[in-house]
Amino acid sequence: MSMxxxxxIIAEHCGGGEVKAxxxxxxxxxxxxxxxxxxxxxxxxxxxxxxxxxHDADKIALVMDHxxxxxxIKAAQQCLEVRRFAREHKIKNFFDAGDMGIxxxxxxxxxxxxxxxxxxxxxxHTCTYGAMGAFSTGMGSTDIAFAMATGKTxxxxxxxIRFVLKNKPxxxxxxxxxxxxIIGKIGVDGAGxxxxxxxxxxxxHLSMDDRFTIANMxxxxxxxxxxxxxxxxxxxxxxxxxxxxxERKIGAGALYEAExxxxxxxxxxxxxxxxxxxNVCFTDELDETAVDQVVIGSCTNGRLSDLEIAAKVFEGRRxxxxxxxxxxxATQKIYLDALKSGAIxxxxxxxxxxxxxxxGPCLGGHMGxxxxxxxxxxxxxxxxxxxxxxxxxxxxxxxxxVAAASAIEGxxxxxxxxxxxxxx
Amino acid sequence: xxxxxxxxxxxGDVNTDVIIPxxxxxxxDEKELALHCMxxxxxxxxxxxxxxxxxxxxxxxxxxxxxxxxxxAIKASGVACVIAVDFARIFYRNAINIGLPILECxxxxxxxxxxxxxxxxxxxxAIHNVTKGxxxxxxxxxxxxxxxxxxxxLMKIAKEFDGGAGK
Numbered sequence: 001m002s003m004x005x006x007x008x009i010i011a012e013h014c015g016g017g018e019v020k021a022x023x024x025x026x027x028x029x030x031x032x033x034x035x036x037x038x039x040x041x042x043x044x045x046x047x048x049x050x051x052x053x054x055h056d057a058d059k060i061a062l063v064m065d066h067x068x069x070x071x072x073i074k075a076a077q078q079c080l081e082v083r084r085f086a087r088e089h090k091i092k093n094f095f096d097a098g099d100m101g102i103x104x105x106x107x108x109x110x111x112x113x114x115x116x117x118x119x120x121x122x123x124x125h126t127c128t129y130g131a132m133g134a135f136s137t138g139m140g141s142t143d144i145a146f147a148m149a150t151g152k153t154x155x156x157x158x159x160x161i162r163f164v165l166k167n168k169p170x171x172x173x174x175x176x177x178x179x180x181x182i183i184g185k186i187g188v189d190g191a192g193x194x195x196x197x198x199x200x201x202x203x204x205h206l207s208m209d210d211r212f213t214i215a216n217m218x219x220x221x222x223x224x225x226x227x228x229x230x231x232x233x234x235x236x237x238x239x240x241x242x243x244x245x246x247e248r249k250i251g252a253g254a255l256y257e258a259e260x261x262x263x264x265x266x267x268x269x270x271x272x273x274x275x276x277x278x279n280v281c282f283t284d285e286l287d288e289t290a291v292d293q294v295v296i297g298s299c300t301n302g303r304l305s306d307l308e309i310a311a312k313v314f315e316g317r318r319x320x321x322x323x324x325x326x327x328x329x330a331t332q333k334i335y336l337d338a339l340k341s342g343a344i345x346x347x348x349x350x351x352x353x354x355x356x357x358x359x360g361p362c363l364g365g366h367m368g369x370x371x372x373x374x375x376x377x378x379x380x381x382x383x384x385x386x387x388x389x390x391x392x393x394x395x396x397x398x399x400x401x402v403a404a405a406s407a408i409e410g411x412x413x414x415x416x417x418x419x420x421x422x423x424x
Numbered sequence: 425x426x427x428x429x430x431x432x433x434x435x436g437d438v439n440t441d442v443i444i445p446x447x448x449x450x451x452x453d454e455k456e457l458a459l460h461c462m463x464x465x466x467x468x469x470x471x472x473x474x475x476x477x478x479x480x481x482x483x484x485x486x487x488x489x490x491x492x493x494x495x496x497a498i499k500a501s502g503v504a505c506v507i508a509v510d511f512a513r514i515f516y517r518n519a520i521n522i523g524l525p526i527l528e529c530x531x532x533x534x535x536x537x538x539x540x541x542x543x544x545x546x547x548x549x550a551i552h553n554v555t556k557g558x559x560x561x562x563x564x565x566x567x568x569x570x571x572x573x574x575x576x577x578l579m580k581i582a583k584e585f586d587g588g589a590g591k
Contacts (some may be wrong), residue, residue, distance in 0.1 A: 363446035
C-alpha cells in the first residue's frame with residue numbers, strides 16, 4: 001500500500017480500498033465541530049435551505065469559547081442562537097460557559113475525538129487532533145452545515161510531507177519551538193493543501209501536549225492537516241476516555257512529496273516576529289525587545305504542561321513592572337489541575353492575571369486587547385496585523401517558557417536568561 | 425456570465441484576519457461585515473469600491489482562520505471576482521460554497537496594476553486586461569466543484585442526499 005496515514009484514514013471513511021492524492025471523495029464524518037462564531041453561520045445556512053433535521057446529533061459538538069463569557073450584546077445573541085439550536089436538536093456535546101473549554105483542548109480531553117477519527121470543524125485549528133492519530137481539518141460554516149445535514153464531507157485527498165523528528169530536545173524546548181522552527185523553514189504556504197505527517201524517534205520524547213501544539217499549527221504552514229504516528233503515550237492519553245486506540249504507523253511503501261529531518265537536540269527556543277508565523281528567529285538573536293503584555297494560553301499552548309512550564313519560570317519571581325501577564329487555562333479541568341499543582345497560586349503571587357477558559361485575546365476578542373504601539377509575546381498561533389488588537393500593535397509568538405521569562409524581564413529573552421545556563 | 429471591473433491590488437499571504445478582523449465577528453450580518461472589509465490592510469478599501477471591482481492578489485490568498493465571514497465580507501462589498509496566484513484551502517472552499525467568484529491565474533494576478541480594467545468570462549475562464557491589452561486563461565475548476573457552482577451551492581447538493589437530507 002502506498003497510502004500515507006492521512007490517506008488511510010480517509011479510505012477507511014469512504015468504504016475502504018485505496019484513495020489517491022488529488023482524488024475527490026465523499027467521506028463519512030465521525031465528529032463535526034463549530035463554535036460561537038462559526039456555528040451561527042452554519043445554523044442560518046441549514047435554515048435558509050429548509051433543513052430542519054441533523055443527520056446525527058451525537059456527532060455534533062458545539063463549543064462556546066471564542067467570545068465567551070460573552071463580551072458584548074452581539075456575542076451574547078450569537079451564543080443564544082447556538083444554545084437554542086443545541087436544545088432543539090438535542091445535541092449532548094454542547095459546551096456553554098461553566099463547563100466549556102477551548103474547543104481543541106476540550107474535545108480530546110473528553111474523548112469526543114481520538115485516534116482513527118475523521119473530524120471536521122468550523123475552525124482552522126481543528127487540525128489539532130492529528131496529535132492523537134486522527135484526520136482532522138478545518139472548514140467554513142457552510143461545509144460544516146453540509147456535514148451536519150448529511151454526516152458526510154467532500155475531500156480532495158491530500159498528498160503529504162513527512163517530518164522525521166530525531167533525538168531528544170533540550171530542557172526548555174517544547175512543541176511550539178519545533179513547529180515554529182518548521183514553519184520558519186517551509187513558510188506559511190510550505191505545506192499548502194498537503195498533510196504534515198510526523199514520525200521518528202524524537203516523537204517518543206514529546207508529550208501529548210507538545211504533539212497537540214505541533215498539530216495545532218499545521219494550518220499555519222497552509223496544511224490540510226497534521227498527524228502523528230500513535231504510540232504508548234497516545235494509548236495512555238486515551239485510556240479511560242476512549243474505547244481503544246487505533247494504532248497508526250507510516251507504512252513501508254507510503255509515498256511522500258518531500259521529507260524533512262529535524263534534529264530536535266540541536267534546537268534552541270524560537271519566536272515568530274510580526275506579522276507572520278514564518279518570520280522565525282532564535283530567541284537569543286533578539287536584542288532588548290521590550291514587551292507590554294504576555295499571554296499564556298489558547299488551543300496551542302493552554303494545556304497543563306504548558307502552565308506547569310510557565311509556573312516553573314514564575315516561581316518566586318514577579319512580572320516586570322512595565323509588563324502585564326495573562327494566563328488562560330484552556331479547559332476547566334486544566335484549571336482545576338493547575339490549582340491542585342500550585343501553578344495558579346504561583347501565577348497570582350507573581351502578579352499574573354488568571355482567566356476562565358476562553359480564546360479571548362488570541363484573536364483580539366477580549367481579555368487582553370493591545371493598544372496602538374503595544375507589543376505582546378503570546379503562546380497563541382497567529383501574529384497577523386491587528387490579530388490581538390490595534391492594527392499598529394505587535395505580536396511575537398513563542399512557547400510558554402519564553403513567554404514567562406519575557407514577562408519577568410519585561411523584554412523578550414530565552415528562559416535560560418531567567419533560570420540560569422544562559423550563554424551568548 | 426461576464427463581468428468587467430477595475431483592479432484593487434494586494435500582495436501575497438493576505439490573511440482572513442485582515443480581510444475581516446475578529447473584533448467584528450460578533451455578527452454574521454453581511455452588510456455590517458462589508459463595512460469593515462480589508463480594514464486592517466487597506467484603510468482606503470471602502471473608497472476604492474466602485475461596484476463590480478476585481479481584487480487581484482499574490483499567493484495563498486485567504487490564509488489563516490476558517491471564518492466564512494471573510495468571503496462573505498468581500499462579496500457583500502460588491503467585489504465581482506478575486507483573481508490570485510493561488511488560494512489558501514479553507515478560503516477556496518468557502519468562496520465556492522457562498523458563491524464568491526474566484527479564479528487562479530498567476531500571470532493575470534501578477535501582471536495587472538491597481539486601477540486596470542479587467543473583463544472576465546466565467547464560462548471560458550478567460551481574463552482580459554483591457555487596459556494592458558492582454559488575454560489570460562485561468563485554471564479550470566475540477567468537475568466536482570463545477571457541479572457545486574452549477575447547482576447553486578453546496579447546500580443544494582445536501583438536499584439531494586438520500587432522497588433529501590434533513591427532512
